[in-house]
Amino acid sequence: MGTQHLPVLLDEVTTWLAPREGSILVDGTAGGGGHAAALSAWVGASGRVIALDRDPAMLELARQATAGLPVTLVHASYAELDRVLEESGIDRIQGVLLDLGLSSDQLAWEGRGFSFAADGPLDMRFDPDAGGPSAADLVNRLPAEELADLFYQLGEERHSRRIARRIVEVRRGEPFRTTGQLADLVRRSQPRAKPRGRSIDPATRVFQALRIAVNDELGQLDAVLGKLPDVLAPGGRAAIISFHSLEDRRVKWAFKSDPRWHVLTRKPVTATAGELAVNPRARSAKLRVAERCPN
Numbered sequence: 001m002g003t004q005h006l007p008v009l010l011d012e013v014t015t016w017l018a019p020r021e022g023s024i025l026v027d028g029t030a031g032g033g034g035h036a037a038a039l040s041a042w043v044g045a046s047g048r049v050i051a052l053d054r055d056p057a058m059l060e061l062a063r064q065a066t067a068g069l070p071v072t073l074v075h076a077s078y079a080e081l082d083r084v085l086e087e088s089g090i091d092r093i094q095g096v097l098l099d100l101g102l103s104s105d106q107l108a109w110e111g112r113g114f115s116f117a118a119d120g121p122l123d124m125r126f127d128p129d130a131g132g133p134s135a136a137d138l139v140n141r142l143p144a145e146e147l148a149d150l151f152y153q154l155g156e157e158r159h160s161r162r163i164a165r166r167i168v169e170v171r172r173g174e175p176f177r178t179t180g181q182l183a184d185l186v187r188r189s190q191p192r193a194k195p196r197g198r199s200i201d202p203a204t205r206v207f208q209a210l211r212i213a214v215n216d217e218l219g220q221l222d223a224v225l226g227k228l229p230d231v232l233a234p235g236g237r238a239a240i241i242s243f244h245s246l247e248d249r250r251v252k253w254a255f256k257s258d259p260r261w262h263v264l265t266r267k268p269v270t271a272t273a274g275e276l277a278v279n280p281r282a283r284s285a286k287l288r289v290a291e292r293c294p295n
């Protein structure tokens, strides 16, 4: 089966990246290949989209979506973009897209442990073969204070200390292995609140925090932000879609603080009502775009 993921802000990305025939672009987050396929139509057969993903299962979906198109798929992190380009013999590129976070496909695969809505192994690694610690490793090994800081800093979870304390109590008896175990504990650790409109699942913030930590998402983002001005040709553009304030703040600051950037979006671009009606996931998407100044 193909990808279930609808690419967000697709028209806006193509408008702002303004890809030309013959251009070389990098899609640093291939996912299901939706953005890469659309961009490849603009660069045509004389150009190329180099699409990277850390998750081999996503690359397989991207392969199906981009078959026959001028798209080269590479299993790599976007933080390694400079190495990938060097190995491909490419000096400068005309555009970069980063669509951060995870895809609807990854969320739906119970075996990957990204979702608190289904019970699966507590894993959350984008690249399970790379060997780093899983979410279960962090939950079962980190001291209570570190867990609490992680939930607070990466998930903005107000009850982080209480949740971390309870995790440490429970894991003395039995380690956490599944998403269901952890989601239940988080839900039970919330003080009873009066229902207010449509509230989000209390497990949302803890799961977000663990996913960001397991994949060092902020470290990867900082690394690529530092490299983009060196790989983009003068006039080349970077379009970055983020889904939470920790990412958006970094992107905004990186663009603002480096004189090699000319910021094109004073305010982040967000989804239209029309897009939101068909893709609620676009609700929190923020697109920022900057152009590489001539040297």
Ligand SMILES: C[S@@+](CC[C@H](N)C(=O)[O-])C[C@H]1O[C@@H](n2cnc3c(N)ncnc32)[C@H](O)[C@@H]1O
Pocket: 005, 006, 007, 008, 028, 029, 030, 031, 032, 033, 034, 035, 036, 052, 053, 054, 055, 058, 076, 077, 078, 079, 099, 100, 101, 102, 103, 126, 220
């Ligand atoms: C929101 S999805 C991208 C969806 C894609 N734009 C599409 O049209 O289907 C984000 C993707 O980025 C990948 N990813 C996350 N961190 C990454 C990293 N550091 N390097 C490369 N890919 C990464 C995830 O595995 C996921 O497939």
